[in-house]
Amino acid sequence: xxxxxxxxxxxxxxxxxxxxxxxxxxxxxxxxxxxxxxxxxxxxxxxxxxxxxxxxxxxxxxxxxxxxxxxxxxxxxxxxxxxxxxxxxxxxxxxxxxxxxxxxxxxxxxxxxxxxxxxxxxxxxxxxxxxxxxxxxxxxxxxxxxxxxxxxxxxxxxxxxxxxxxxxxxxxxxxxxxxxxxxxxxxxxxxxxxxxxxxxxxxxxxxxxxxxxxxxxxxxxxxxxxxxxxxxxxxxxxxxxxxxxxxxxxxxxxxxxxxxxxxxxxxxxxxxxxxxxxxxxxxxxxxxxxxxxxxxxxxxxxxxxxxxxxxxxxxxxxxxxxxxxxxxxxxxxxxxxxxxxxxxxxxxxxxxxxxxxxxxxxxxxxxxxxxxxxxxxxxxxxxxxxxxxxxxxxxxxx
Amino acid sequence: xxxxxxxxxxxxxxxxxxxxxxxxxxxxxxxxxxxxxxxxxxxxxxxxxxxxxxxxxxxxxxxxxxxxxxxxxxxxxxxxxxxxxxxxxxxxxxxxxxxxxxxxxxxxxxxxxxxxxxxxxxxxxxxxxxxxxxxxxxxxxxxxxxxxxxxxxxxxxxxxxxxxxxxxxxxxxxxxxxxxxxxxxxxxxxxxxxxxxxxxxxxxxxxxxxxxxxxxxxxxxxxxxxxxxxxxxxxxxxxxxxxxxxxxxxxxxxxxxxxxxxxxxxxxxxxxxxxxxxxxxxxxxxxxxxxxxxxxxxxxxxxxxxxxxxxxxxxxxxxx
Numbered sequence: 001x002x003x004x005x006x007x008x009x010x011x012x013x014x015x016x017x018x019x020x021x022x023x024x025x026x027x028x029x030x031x032x033x034x035x036x037x038x039x040x041x042x043x044x045x046x047x048x049x050x051x052x053x054x055x056x057x058x059x060x061x062x063x064x065x066x067x068x069x070x071x072x073x074x075x076x077x078x079x080x081x082x083x084x085x086x087x088x089x090x091x092x093x094x095x096x097x098x099x100x101x102x103x104x105x106x107x108x109x110x111x112x113x114x115x116x117x118x119x120x121x122x123x124x125x126x127x128x129x130x131x132x133x134x135x136x137x138x139x140x141x142x143x144x145x146x147x148x149x150x151x152x153x154x155x156x157x158x159x160x161x162x163x164x165x166x167x168x169x170x171x172x173x174x175x176x177x178x179x180x181x182x183x184x185x186x187x188x189x190x191x192x193x194x195x196x197x198x199x200x201x202x203x204x205x206x207x208x209x210x211x212x213x214x215x216x217x218x219x220x221x222x223x224x225x226x227x228x229x230x231x232x233x234x235x236x237x238x239x240x241x242x243x244x245x246x247x248x249x250x251x252x253x254x255x256x257x258x259x260x261x262x263x264x265x266x267x268x269x270x271x272x273x274x275x276x277x278x279x280x281x282x283x284x285x286x287x288x289x290x291x292x293x294x295x296x297x298x299x300x301x302x303x304x305x306x307x308x309x310x311x312x313x314x315x316x317x318x319x320x321x322x323x324x325x326x327x328x329x330x331x332x333x334x335x336x337x338x339x340x341x342x343x344x345x346x347x348x349x350x351x352x353x354x355x356x357x358x359x360x361x362x363x364x365x366x367x368x369x370x371x372x373x374x375x376x377x378x379x380x381x382x383x384x385x386x387x388x389x390x391x392x393x394x395x396x397x398x
Numbered sequence: 399x400x401x402x403x404x405x406x407x408x409x410x411x412x413x414x415x416x417x418x419x420x421x422x423x424x425x426x427x428x429x430x431x432x433x434x435x436x437x438x439x440x441x442x443x444x445x446x447x448x449x450x451x452x453x454x455x456x457x458x459x460x461x462x463x464x465x466x467x468x469x470x471x472x473x474x475x476x477x478x479x480x481x482x483x484x485x486x487x488x489x490x491x492x493x494x495x496x497x498x499x500x501x502x503x504x505x506x507x508x509x510x511x512x513x514x515x516x517x518x519x520x521x522x523x524x525x526x527x528x529x530x531x532x533x534x535x536x537x538x539x540x541x542x543x544x545x546x547x548x549x550x551x552x553x554x555x556x557x558x559x560x561x562x563x564x565x566x567x568x569x570x571x572x573x574x575x576x577x578x579x580x581x582x583x584x585x586x587x588x589x590x591x592x593x594x595x596x597x598x599x600x601x602x603x604x605x606x607x608x609x610x611x612x613x614x615x616x617x618x619x620x621x622x623x624x625x626x627x628x629x630x631x632x633x634x635x636x637x638x639x640x641x642x643x644x645x646x647x648x649x650x651x652x653x654x655x656x657x658x659x660x661x662x663x664x665x666x667x668x669x670x671x672x673x674x675x676x677x678x679x680x681x682x683x684x685x686x687x688x689x690x691x692x693x694x695x696x697x698x699x700x701x702x703x704x705x706x707x708x709x710x711x712x713x714x715x716x717x718x
Contacts, residue, residue, distance in 0.1 A: 004410075005403025012406055012495055015521075141410065141495040142526070172437035174482055175493055175527040182496065251681025253701065254642040267640025270616060274641045296641065300619075301588055375639045381703055382612035382637055384710070 003148035007162050007197055011137040014202030015082070018226040021203070024077035025221040027130040031070060033216035037189030037209070044169075044189075045180060076131040085235040090129030099126050100237050107237035114285045117243040124246045133185025134204040134219055137197070142175070143167055143182035144193070151199070154206065155224060158199035165192045183209075187217035201226055248281040249293075258379045261292055263314035264351045266374040272306060273298040289315040308359035308370065317347065317356050331371045333364065346371040402502055405514055405542060409491045412547025416489075419548075421560040423509075425485060433570050434489060441570050442483045455480060456571040463574045469582045471573075487528035488549045488557065491542065494518060497529040506541060508550040509557040513541035518552075529553075587624030589632065594620050597631045605631055606649055606696055609713035612706065614638040615645065623652060637702070645710065646699040654695040657688050668712055674704070687711040 010017075074091035086101040097110040104122040109115040118124040133139075144164040151160055166183060169176045186193055187209030196206040205224065209217040237243065257277045258265050267275060273296040280291040291313045298306035311317060323334040323345070330350070336343040339360070346357040346367050357371055408415075419434040430444040442453045446465035453462045460480040462470045472478035494500065498518035506515050518540045520531035529552075541550040543560075550557050575582075590600075598605050600622050614637050621632040629652030637643035662675040673688040684701045689711040698711045 002403070002407065005401060005407045008406040008410060008495075009403035012500065016499065138496050138499075138521070139524070142492040146410075170437055173490070174437070175490065178493065178526050253681060253683060254640070255701075255703075267642070269639045270636070271641045274636065274644050377640050377642065381643075381706065382614050384610040384706060385613050386610050 003160070004146055007146055007148050007160050008141065010160070010197050010199070010202035011141060011162075012202075014138065014198075015136050017201045018203070019081075020226065020228055020230060021080040021135060022078070022223075022225045022228055022230070023131060023134075023221050024075070024223040025131050025134075025219065026073050026075050028071065028073045028215075028218040028220070030214070030216045031068060031072065033211055033214055034187070037187060037211045037216050039189070040211070041180070041189035074130075076129040078129060078131060079230055079234050080132075080135065081230060081235065086128055086132075087234055088128040088132065090127075090131070097129075099128065100235055101126065101128070102235045107243055109238065109241065109243075115237075115241045115243045116246065116285075117237070118246045121246055130185075130219055131221070134207060134221065137195070137202070137204050139185065140164060140182050140193075143169075143179040154196050155221060157205065157224075159205060160197040160199055162195040162197050163192055164195055166190065186219065190216070198224075244285060247283050249278050252277050252279050254377070255381060257292065257294075258377050261290060261314075263312070264353045265292055265294075265312060265377040266310075266350060266353055266355055267294065267377045268296075268370045269373040269375050271296045271308075271370065288318070289313050291317075305361040308357060308362045308367070311356045311358070313354050314352065316349075316354050320345070328368055331368060333368065348374075350374055351376065400502060400505065400514055402500075405502060405516065406495065406500070408544070408547040409494060409542060410547075412491050415546045416548070416562040418563055418566050419489060419560060420564055420566065421557050423485065423488075423555060423557040423559075425555040430483075430485060432483075432485060433566050434486065435566055435571070437482065437486075439571050440482065440486070441574075442485070452574040453480065453483065454571060454574050461573050461575070467579075467581075469575050469579055471582060471584060473584050484528075484553070485555045488552060488555060490528040491540075491547060491549050493526035493529045494540065494549075497521060497524040497526040497531060500540075503539060508541040508543075509560055511550060511560065512544045513550050514544060515539050515541045581625065583625065589621040589623055592620055592622050594633075596620075597622050597633075601628050601631055601650065603650060603694060604716050606691060606694065606714040607633065607717045608647070608698075608710045609715055609717070610709060611635065611645070612637045612643065612702065623650065625652075629653075629655075643700060643702050645702065647696065647714075649694060649696045649714075653688070653697050656697075657690075657695045660688060662686070662688070665708075667708055670712065672708060672711060674708070676704070689714065691715075 076088070076090035078086065078088040080086055084101070084103045089096060089098045091097070092110070095111050097108060099106055099108045105118060105120045106126040107115070107117045108126055118126065143166060145167055147163045149161045149163050151158065153159065167179065169179050183190065183193070186207045190209040190211055192210050194208040194210065195204050198205055206220045207218065208215045252260050254275050254277060260279050275294055275296060277292060277294045280293055282288060282290045291311055294310040294312070296308055320334065320336065323336060325332045325334045330348050332347040334345045336345060341360045344359050344362065344364060344367050348355055348371055355374065357367060359367060362370070417435070419432070422429070422431045424430065428444060430442065433441045438455060438457055440455055444451050449465035451463070451465050454460065458476045459474045460472050462480065472480070498520050500516045500518055503515045503517050506513055516539070517537050519537040520535055538552065540552040543550055546562055550560070592600065594605070597620050615635045616638055618634045618636050623629045628650065630648050630650035633647045635645040637645065657673060660673050660675065662673040665672050665674055671690055675686045677684050684699060685704050685707045686697060686699045687707050688695055688697050691714055696711065696714050698707055700707050
């Protein structure tokens, strides 16, 4: 059999080559090259016609005077006992997150977010950290060409060196979107991936994503053990910790919206698009009270950009640090330029309800008009009346 | 003994192992034929009653001819795509490597060709287009052509006959209906936005409007179908405050045709026959009501309570 056949068989069957897996390692990133790779990948998605991409920047620190490091290295570790038990520890931003998954239930805890659980709701999933991608390399096989470049040892184990190059993607192929997403776990937008494939277990012990011949993301194991029996309690949440239930968001039809919350729901009097609403349960650990989120998005052909959103609450909506505000009577207007395109914001309080209106695409004056026109949403359906079919005049927008 | 790694390599390189395909086969017991010379150059035919349903794509242009004689085309607009039939999955086997866990079962001739039969066990959460398994965990047998790496059967489809790398006549990838064929629905042409008066002049059927509407109804738009002659007129209202309900009214011969296939329950109100369909979930519900008025059908769609939608439908009439 060829070296390529060996590599394909190992990577395709990795998940059935071990009973349990314990590993520790790190994720290394070069920030500038990671951004380059990401921009290339999102550019290819947009050329494919996946639509406009809005980018939201996540900072590592609120201290803007602290320069972003050129390189970062974050540790992770996990314990896996398929089919459905996982314990993982990894970094999110500047802090460690721990998660235990047993069947449909997960428990998660971290210094700033506290302890939470999905209480068995299988539609509410939790991440398991960057290292997990190394355990099932079959995910990338359809989307890459493979070349075995050698054999050696790593962490005392035999390995195949495999160079994986993203396959040329034909946008006419109905799986082209799946192909573009297949390398996500190892770093999208790479020219190539240098992989170390465990010659017995098929998992990857190391992955190095490169752009322009230089690495931008490395996932590497520093320690790995297979088929151990894990100590009792490995997949139990910590004792004595109170886990908050999941944040619940539920869609509500307009007819039920006002009765679903205890405060007055306000709506623009004559918006250009129909109302869709969700009631968001409070999140005590962030101090976020119950809110109503209402979206108005035009459904007319060619008007994809015509949309805006309302957030409403009985309590003041948390401040947005760093935004400059201007006051127009009772309404505050601001613009968040961290978001692309910039997010225009209007805030006000009326009839005891705190409201924030947001839009990327509605202009300042139109946003102001929407804010001024807010009125209470009626609880009852409207009565039918005669003679309102509308004027026999030109209805086209001017 | 066949080596598993060799079979995986065959599948992985399959996309480089053929240039064209001509095949016939069946899905469940429905027969079909296909010709493929790339994912932007293909033809698919399946019989339907005594007629054929044909889909052709040639680069940016596609045509589709239905068994009722109605044709559709995008007139070359690349923004209006057309999907490939699921039977083309047989030619796209690479994603099997990620979507399923494979093992060799036996060698066997399938569709007259030597094949290795694999057992494919779906991997949870691997949602690939061609071999998505749609949440099923049941394994299936997939015979892989030992020369080309394509699947000779799988999911619900199988080849009866297949030939590779033939020169396919250019006429296969051309418009599947004659010049002057009617009707042809063009995907490009959008409905025209007009005034109510212009709508009345544009169509050869009376435009009906409801005598009753909810308080707060606001006329948004009036649209006329782009076909010549137009198949329908649509009138759209918002109900304020907050655009909390929408009311969409359509009428014309296209609505009458759709009424014949409308999956709904039939009710009688005020001595008239109405077709009613409810679309609902916890967070959305709406009603479509079709009402016959003389020889004309009117369709009302709204999230208003059903009684209100029915009352609006019953009130349509010719209005000045």
